[in-house]
Amino acid sequence: MQIYKVGGAVRDRLLGRPVSDVDWLVVGATVEQMQAQGFRPVGADFPVFLHPRTSEEYALARTERKSGRGYGGFTFHASPDVTLEEDLIRRDLTINAMAEDEHGNLYDPYHGKSDLEQRILRHVSPAFAEDPLRVLRVARFAARYAPLGFRVADETLALMRQITDSGELQALTAERSWKEIERALMEAQPQVFIEVLRACGALKVLMPELDALFGVPQPAAHHPEIDSGIHTLSVLAQSALHQQPLAVRWACLLHDLGKGTTPEEEWPRHIAHEVRGLKLIKAVNQRFKAPRECQELALLVGEYHTHCHRALELRPLTLLELLQKFDVYRRPQRFEDFIAACEMDARGRLGLENRDYPQAQYLRGAAAAARAVDVKPLVEKGLTGQALGEALKGERLRALKAYKAG
Incomplete structure (x- = not known):
């Protein structure tokens, strides 16, 4: 032995x-x-x-x-x-x-x-092509070791393309795929994982919704990097740089999927891409059976990230509705994760990586103002049920008006 x-x-x-x-x-x-x-x-x-x-x-x-x-x-x-x-x-x-x-x-x-x-990631033998999970594994190793200068060998990338073309990727279970995706997203340079999958054609098979973003332009005034796919990779890179948790990184990856469905004649504008992206985010969530926390945050970030970017302009009532939607009174961390993902989105733009994001502090302050409203005086007045809910909403709206004015 x-x-x-x-x-x-x-x-x-x-x-x-x-x-x-x-x-x-x-x-x-x-x-x-x-x-x-x-x-x-x-x-x-x-x-x-x-x-x-x-x-x-x-x-x-x-x-x-x-x-x-x-x-x-x-x-x-x-x-x-x-x-x-x-x-x-x-x-x-x-x-x-x-x-x-x-x-x-x-x-x-x-x-x-x-x-x-x-610094080369190279397959051991031609038998490499027999296991489709290796496409994801190699892409994950590329993300892990990218800071050390590693790259995938050309002949290995060719085998990964061969696996993709064979249709074997469709035989992977959601659980096995998610395990690799989850680990890859938590690596030092998760954007490299996506780049390698795209280079061998696997991204188009596994996440066609994400692959569709590449080549889709955005307004240069807001997005100097222009390309929607490049922007998404930059947002993901920022999320790793700022050591964000898994749910935030997943939301960063999926937040702009709606831009892939904008008719070409409307480019580079993407009106209502937030709402159009929801069914796509839902489809990706379900395909990989992502954990509930990841699914929920991805959908909320997809729908409301532009609200966050415009936070300083929002009317008090819109602000209150946003806070209610996130249930900031019982789930404060989810709102924090939302703000973090939106800040990564703002930083994931060419040349704007270090720009201040005052919206983050503003929204935290708004949440604190709404939470500070005391329900006890309303209960002491004898209010219950729907009447109590309406009165509480009114008090929170007053608090947000005072916050905005101050």
């Missing part, structure tokens, strides 16, 4: 990055031998075990053969005669196909270390 450290732990150590999870590979062992040593089996599809003391994952060396469509369409073979090289060749990228023994010796049959040094 030989035990090797494999995958990300080896890659990140060589890159000088912190190593969080360690995966172990066991060559020359049987399931029975592992269990006899106290390892607990956890893998449903292939033999994976938890170490009796550390609970780290140990997998038996295995080979795989394509047997169906999609990420799960593989038959695995694990036995003591599967070699280290045979196990490593089934992995996605050369930089993930390295191993270390207990003495720290590096095993690198597919030249992953050289690709690390050259």
Whole structure:
């Protein structure tokens, strides 16, 4: 039995990055031998075990053969005669196909270390094209390592295009796709994830609504970058730069989908794109079964982001309706996330990345003024039900008028 450290732990150590999870590979062992040593089996599809003391994952060396469509369409073979090289060749990228023994010796049959040094994301073997999930994984790695100067190898991008053209991407489940999207959005440069998907044609298959934004112009006076797709990538980049949470990043990605449906004769203006975008945002939300928090915020940002940009001009009644829509009294964080997404939208414009956004403080102040209205005096007057609701609304409107005037 030989035990090797494999995958990300080896890659990140060589890159000088912190190593969080360690995966172990066991060559020359049987399931029975592992269990006899106290390892607990956890893998449903292939033999994976938890170490009796550390609970780290140990997998038996295995080979795989394509047997169906999609990420799960593989038959695995694990036995003591599967070699280290045979196990490593089934992995996605050369930089993930390295191993270390207990003495720290590096095993690198597919030249992953050289690709690390050259900053290249390259597939290990032609079998890469058998797993459609790898299109998303490679795009995610590109987003993660973009700050270090990594790029996808031309031949790997060609294979990703081949997977896209094969129709295999449609076989991916919503859950698997979302897991990759979620992780990619939280990387240092999530816009690179979208750029790579677009470069291999996968964005048009996975999110045609987003792909449709590229090449659609906006008024240069407000958007010096002109292109709606480029603007969306810039907004997403700003959300990462400002370390926004997942829901904000998702909303940033989808906020302008309506612009992709504007008739060409109306370009570069996009009247009512906020409302037109709602059914598109809904479709993308449902396609990937995004978490409820992400879905709700994306729809609200899509519909109301221009309200936020015009916050200083809004009439007190419109302002109150906006606050009511967000339920700022019971869900203050959702309104904060909305403001954050709108600020990223304002900053995601060429040359305007560092411009002040006074609307953010103004809306926070408005929310605070509305929240400060005390319901107790109204209750003491004997008001209940609808009458109490109307009176409370009136008091909040008065507070917002005073706030706006002051």
